[in-house]
Amino acid sequence: MGEHTVLVATEHEDATADLVIAELNQRRVPVLRFDPGRDFPKPAILTTQLGRDGWGGELTIGKRSADLASVRALYHRRPSSYAPSGDDQEARFTAEENRRGLGGVLAALPDCLYLSHPQAIARAEYKPAQLAAAAREDFNVPVTLITNDPAEAKSFAAQQPTIYKPLHAGAYEVSGEPAGIWAAPVGAGEINDTVSRCAHLFQARVPKTSDVRAIVVGERVFCARITAPPGVVDWRTEYRNLSYEPITCPQGIQRALHRFLAGFGLNFGAFDFALSADEAWWFLECNPNGQWAWLEHAARLPITAAIVDLLENGENTSD
Structure with missing residues (x-):
């Protein structure tokens, strides 16, 4: 070779x-x-x-x-x-x-x-660090609580519609079969002492109309609107019932995405946003090594070529 x-x-x-x-x-x-x-x-x-x-x-x-x-x-x-x-x-x-x-x-x-650099990816995988960075970049970030205190969790969920989401999307099985732990609504009455067993992330639920996955490769940004059936909190639970369309990323959001990645030393990021009725973009998370292949086909986004441009040349190729 x-x-x-x-x-x-x-x-x-x-x-x-x-x-x-x-x-x-x-x-x-x-x-x-x-x-x-x-x-x-x-x-x-x-x-x-x-x-x-x-x-x-x-x-x-x-x-x-x-x-x-x-x-x-x-x-x-x-x-x-x-x-x-x-x-x-x-x-x-x-x-x-x-x-x-x-x-x-x-x-x-x-x-x-x-x-991206392995150590940069490892640093960026921590959701508390992501959320703090997003707040610094003036993204809209839902009110968030991380706690292992059941009383605090109950009080938080009683104040607004709330979702729970895991802090780490690791391998998980139910009855020997692969499963996922998705973001899901939770009410104050559903919270019990099991919260004390580990850290839990609770977040105010965004009244969204759709979601956006933004894939950033170097200086290039590719965005797709993801529309799920009404009432679905986590679109990953409804892959068979989703629709996709490319969407233009606002310039202000683009600049903030690049600053966010630069702060972690990343050249790639898969960002998830919730879009509210007034088209406000609400930051949910960034996966520094997130999936994109299915989205390239579904939303007609040339992500493979952008990644190979970067790997081949060490620089971006503009449209």
Whole structure:
């Protein structure tokens, strides 16, 4: 494999990454796909040495390799975590060494464009930090309470229509089947002492007419209006009954989106907004590594090309 490779770090089955890799291949851009958490230390081999200009050497996966000193971009999509291979002390030690070794080198590549930097993604995944940043950028942000006090939660829910949403969208199962924990309405009478078991996020419910997902790739912004059946709080529960249309992002919102991402050091963000009857945009959250592939087709938005432009050139291509 030649120099100036694009590294794509993601899980083995990732249809979204497949779209990007196919476009990179079409443009004849060298690309090496791997999953750091699963492919290292086998079949991946890392050999790197520190020089005056940073880390050099090779990352090899089977018969393919990349020159670490000349990687043009790292697309940090959705790689597996560096999980221990067992419950013993040695397995935990090994996993942490891999994370700090391979992960540390990948986070310190010289002259590499990150989409986005792994450490920046990790910082931006905290909803309290997101909401505080959104407030600083003068987004409309619903009144929000984070608490493990049932009495405080009851009092909050008694003051206005309220929703509950998880602070982390991790893997979850019900009776052995994959499930999601979605944003949902909650009344004061439904809140009990189980709130004391962990931190809970409660938010004033926005009287919305539709939602917007805004995908930001470098300097480019792509927005789609998502309309769900009446009364639906979280549109992700109604994928089969949604309609989509491209929507223009107001200039003020665009500028705030770029400032928000710059504050976290991100080159990508998938933002969710609620639109009220007066067309006000209400900030809900930003997923620093959110999904977009289905939206590209549904709303006819050229997101794949924008991502590949950035990975290939290290810069944006304007319309």
